[in-house]
């Protein structure tokens with residue numbers, strides 16, 4: 527992917543639109559038939575013929591310049607996500623800082639899963655300095671509550687979730703750097719949009735068992751990040 531300009535990346539996922547409908551671009555709220563409301567740096571002028579594009583899979587229309595501006599605001603990993611329906615083009619990655627993910631089976635059952643053992647995942651992320659992909663590049667970030675322990679039932683579905691979480695880890699999607707909802711602290715490592723169960727034998731925080739819907743829920747959250755069961 528290296529060497530491709532943001533405009534080239536975006537165009538790979540677009541089809542041409544000859545006559546834009548009389549609708550607004552939902553990124554800039556200006557008419558698709560007119561120019562993009564985005565005049566930010568790094569957005570070159572484009573010819574009228576390619577000023578509007580259709581995202582190939584979901585069909586949503588935007589100004590090309592608006593999509594390029596959106597791409598430039600992200601972590602520029604070669605992927606694009608439709609802001610309307612969240613369809614992912616390419617492989618989505620996150621900005622999780624370096625660390626370690628380990629797992630093993632422990633010979634105890636989770637509440638609600640009496641007939642199997644338990645997978646324990648251990649995440650460890652040290653504090654560090656924010657990179658260009660983080661909210662405040664060059665500024666330190668803290669990392670609270672590590673190692674963080676998480677639990678899955680050691681059955682077929684739980685193992686599937688584990689395989690997908692390993693992919694999510696490699697794509698830097700499990701954690702992010704930002705402001706914690708729980709503590710209000712900024713510039714710290716926080717959970718991203720994939721929920722984990724961090725309580726083993728109790729459910730005091732709501733992040734424990736029993737929770738019969740949890741595995742299906744986390745599989746959905748993984749899918750929303752572009753991780754599906756067939757990639758392991």
Ligand code: APR
Nearest residue numbers: 670671674705706707708709715716717722723724731733
């Ligand atoms: N266990 C699992 N998930 C949690 C927990 C928890 N104890 N607390 C919050 N979350 C979920 C929230 O539901 C939300 O979806 O993480 C997401 C981000 O919430 P933040 O509070 O911003 O995340 P963070 O600061 O990383 O987590 C707070 O989680 O694992 C613990 O030690 C950690 O006490 C800290 C807490």
Ligand code: ZN
Nearest residue numbers: 584586608611
């Ligand atoms: Zn869309």
